[in-house]
Amino acid sequence: MPTLIWDLPTRLFHWLLAALVAFSWWSHEDHLDWHKVSGCAIAGLLVFRLWWGIAGSSTARFAGFLKGPAGIAAYLRGGAAGAPGHNPLGGWSVAAMLLVLIAQVGLGLFAINEDFEGGPLTRYVDYDTGLAIAQWHGTLFNVLVGLIVLHLLAIGFYAARRKNLVGPMITGNGALAEGVEAPVMAPLWRLLVGLVLGGATFGILYWLNGQASAF
Numbered sequence: 001m002p003t004l005i006w007d008l009p010t011r012l013f014h015w016l017l018a019a020l021v022a023f024s025w026w027s028h029e030d031h032l033d034w035h036k037v038s039g040c041a042i043a044g045l046l047v048f049r050l051w052w053g054i055a056g057s058s059t060a061r062f063a064g065f066l067k068g069p070a071g072i073a074a075y076l077r078g079g080a081a082g083a084p085g086h087n088p089l090g091g092w093s094v095a096a097m098l099l100v101l102i103a104q105v106g107l108g109l110f111a112i113n114e115d116f117e118g119g120p121l122t123r124y125v126d127y128d129t130g131l132a133i134a135q136w137h138g139t140l141f142n143v144l145v146g147l148i149v150l151h152l153l154a155i156g157f158y159a160a161r162r163k164n165l166v167g168p169m170i171t172g173n174g175a176l177a178e179g180v181e182a183p184v185m186a187p188l189w190r191l192l193v194g195l196v197l198g199g200a201t202f203g204i205l206y207w208l209n210g211q212a213s214a215f
Ligand code: HEM
Pocket: 021, 024, 025, 028, 032, 035, 036, 037, 038, 039, 040, 042, 043, 101, 104, 105, 106, 107, 108, 109, 110, 111, 112, 113, 114, 117, 118, 119, 120, 134, 135, 137, 138, 139, 141
């Protein structure tokens, strides 16, 4: 029976994130102003996702999908199947993507280039440090691309085995194995707290971004 696996906030988070990461890549060279605004929006999304990973619906919670070695081994042996949401391997790849995205955005906030165009927090580092951070920002981007390629390959792998992961990430609905409990959806007030946290992060960074650079 189709059951709600991914709540709307998690799905919106995912597709907005994918679109903005693609946009950040496209805009980094010739549209740095847009690149920075897009990056500030990704920062807001990530703060929302961290909150949702602690207080959101059960399939969005880190504690629900980050399993230890025993859980991973059981999954690989084919046991413990059927729990809705990320499987134990997918869970860690999600965590890796989120961590690299946090680092990518964190570095971008302090990055500066030879034209003295920098992120909203460059005023807190000296020029040479900002330049070095921009280099790291560029290098880490390759790691992020690697993880995204793996992400898409994994989805293709499951599709080839007739397991459609993309449909549920669009509609929210997926099949639930017999005897497995349906996910518990978070109440509206928690969503509102997350929206305030993510919105405030974006607002503050966007405002700082509009201030004159220290250089
Ligand atoms: C996931 C989010 C982001 C992605 C994928 C991304 C990607 C990139 C890439 C690929 C570059 C080129 C690096 C190079 O040429 O070596 C770049 C440069 C840069 N990014 Fe980001 N970035 C992101 C977030 C941010 C954020 C949040 C900010 C600041 C608000 C930011 C500010 C900058 C700046 C100032 C540069 C230097 C431009 C230059 O070297 O000319 N980025 N970014």
